[in-house]
Ligand code: HEC
Ligand code: HEC
């Protein structure tokens with residue numbers, strides 16, 4: 001959900017259309033321009049609702065369910081914070097930065113859906129409230145007169 005919603009609304013800025021299969025497995029390609037300011041997270045979120053999440057309690061984003069559609073043990077997943085940020089920040093450089101800080105774009109899941117990852121995401125240390133690269137500050141949230 002969080003990857004999809006950000007990628008859909010970010011397609012006009014990233015220049016990359018977002019493709020999904022909908023009802024009846026019909027493909028849809030989304031490449032509209034979001035009418036608001038994409039970096040104004042409060043266009044959609046409540047104040048502070050857009051900070052990095054606790055990666056030990058929020059599920060990873062499954063990107064491949066594998067052959068067994070019921071069990072999560074053959075899923076391929078993206079760790080929770082890297083999933084959020086990479087929806088809009090899709091460059092190789094951004095991806096490398098996330099991986100260096102514990103992000104995993106090829107993680108797996110245990111039978112109870114817990115993340116099995118090569119790293120531990122430490123995003124909150126620098127992107128959390130009041131930290132050196134605070135998500136609210138770097139996006140300029142609060143500086144917008146209008147959405
Ligand atoms: C077009 C609307 C929209 C905009 C703009 C938007 N978000 Fe989101 N965001 C969502 C939705 C919808 C979700 C998914 C909520 C859910 O799954 O419960 C989400 C989820 C998230 C999450 C995960 C929260 C959680 O509890 O798991 C984070 C972090 C996040 N967004 C950060 C941001 C940041 C940072 C910005 C600004 C740069 C931003 N979002 C802009 C709609 C938006
Ligand atoms: C909804 C899309 C969206 C999401 C989600 C998002 N960003 Fe951004 N981010 C932007 C936009 C747009 C800018 C402004 C780019 C510009 O001014 O050229 C930006 C700018 C930034 C900047 C300032 C430096 C730069 O590259 O311009 C940082 C740092 C940043 N984001 C970090 C994050 C982090 C960390 C997350 C995840 C918690 C995140 N962003 C999630 C859209 C997003």
Ligand code: HEC
Nearest residue numbers: 081082085089094098101102103121122123125126133138
């Ligand atoms: C040690 C501090 C630190 C940690 C940990 C960290 N970051 Fe960053 N991150 C930064 C700094 C500093 C910037 C650049 C800020 C600027 O340009 O204003 C940045 C920039 C970014 C950007 C913007 C990249 C772009 O396109 O310009 C994203 C997205 C991002 N970080 C995501 C993450 C995620 C996801 C994690 C955790 C997996 C993470 N960061 C962990 C310090 C950190």
